[in-house]
Amino acid sequence: MVKIVALAALVASAVVAVISSDLLVSALFLGLSSVAASITYYLFGAVQAGLVELSVGAGLTTILFIVSITMSGAAKVKTPARPAATRAVGFWLALTVLFALTYSMTSSGATSIVGDVPRAFSDVSPVLWGTRIADLWGIVFLIVATGIGVATLFRPGGASR
Amino acid sequence: MTALLQVWVVEAFSVAGLIALGLFSSVGNKNTIKILMGISIMTRGCSLAFLVAGVHHANLAVAQSMIITIIVVDAAITALGLSMVVNIYRQYGSVETDKLKRLHG
Numbered sequence: 001m002v003k004i005v006a007l008a009a010l011v012a013s014a015v016v017a018v019i020s021s022d023l024l025v026s027a028l029f030l031g032l033s034s035v036a037a038s039i040t041y042y043l044f045g046a047v048q049a050g051l052v053e054l055s056v057g058a059g060l061t062t063i064l065f066i067v068s069i070t071m072s073g074a075a076k077v078k079t080p081a082r083p084a085a086t087r088a089v090g091f092w093l094a095l096t097v098l099f100a101l102t103y104s105m106t107s108s109g110a111t112s113i114v115g116d117v118p119r120a121f122s123d124v125s126p127v128l129w130g131t132r133i134a135d136l137w138g139i140v141f142l143i144v145a146t147g148i149g150v151a152t153l154f155r156p157g158g159a160s161r
Numbered sequence: 162m163t164a165l166l167q168v169w170v171v172e173a174f175s176v177a178g179l180i181a182l183g184l185f186s187s188v189g190n191k192n193t194i195k196i197l198m199g200i201s202i203m204t205r206g207c208s209l210a211f212l213v214a215g216v217h218h219a220n221l222a223v224a225q226s227m228i229i230t231i232i233v234v235d236a237a238i239t240a241l242g243l244s245m246v247v248n249i250y251r252q253y254g255s256v257e258t259d260k261l262k263r264l265h266g
Binding site for chain 2: 007010011014015017018023026027030033034037040041044045046048049052053056057060061064065067068069071072073123124126127128131132135139142143145146149150153154
């Protein structure tokens with residue numbers, strides 16, 4: 001039951017983040033959905049992934065969004081829309097998904113999402129530092145490249161200099 | 162079997178809901194910050210899909226390593242995208258995609 005509540009909180013906070021016209025509120029609810037995601041990961045047995053999500057997703061990304069919104073001075077979404085048809089398709093798609101989710105959560109047989117998580121398989125270190133070490137070097141390269149890109153874009157005058 | 166179907170439905174619709182929400186936010190908005198938020202929500206749905214697959218196939222370690230990779234890549238995309246947004250604001254005075262017409266023919 002707790003897992004269902006965590007999943008519902010994840011989806012609900014993401015909905016608020018999407019539909020809110022105030023960008024700061026959207027950023028805060030995006031961080032809240034990150035917290036719900038990390039709780040979901042923990043409940044599913046993915047403890048390390050939950051920790052990374054909590055620190056990077058809920059911490060770093062939220063701060064980046066708030067700083068950027070403050071720097072750009074665009075606290076409100078000024079123009080509402082793509083064409084109405086595009087928004088309507090997206091809206092009804094999301095609404096259908098949400099109603100189906102609510103129905104399946106309230107129907108019988110869905111009180112437990114997974115059984116006991118096999119804890120023996122949940123240690124990520126041998127995979128991350130062993131099998132996927134090449135991917136890890138890719139991630140390091142990506143982080144360095146991102147740092148250089150952000151430093152370039154954030155300098156006075158931006159990328160035009 | 163019925164219980165298994167219900168379990169699958171709950172997880173599948175959570176994943177699909179997050180991806181649909183992110184898609185809706187990315188496609189339906191002209192504000193670049195909202196578009197980046199949509200991308201972030203979509204990657205969260207993908208992370209949840211990896212988690213559910215890892216749990217059902219009893220291979221949570223690989224799923225966790227993939228999720229960590231996704232989170233790091235998402236943070237890198239967000240950081241770079243937001244610095245581009247700030248740069249766009251400095252150049253154009255707005256973060257709406259409508260204003261970015263310098264390369265129009």
